[in-house]
Amino acid sequence: MAMDVRDHRLVPEHRKMSEEEVEDLLEKFDIEKKNLPRIKSNDSALKQKDFEVGDVFEITRSSPTAGETTYYRRVVE
Template structure:
């Protein structure tokens, strides 16, 4: 990919969450991994993260997305990586 979409001012910060952090998030919100919103492996942000980490982002991984918010300063969302 020749353009890093994560550097665009309108794209929020994306990062791969370590498994122990995933478990903490799931416990905090009392949900299962499958209840998280989804993001496809074909998403441009996932492709950039693969270049950053130097390996494919596996299905079942969780991505942390941090958005700037006018009311809450920062809003953190989580996405489950699925095929596609």
């Protein structure tokens, strides 16, 4: 039986951001959406998530030094 990688303890939480949240993020960092780091649409962490190419995900990771860190990724083909 194959394990679902999304259930592994080392795979961080991936949450699709709303358009309003994305706009706030881009304004906060004074960047364009194309400047965000990318995540491939076939990434295992995105399986069974409702998304389209161009959507932005907020990724929350545990950190032994910072407690919790947040990353942002734009979905690409």
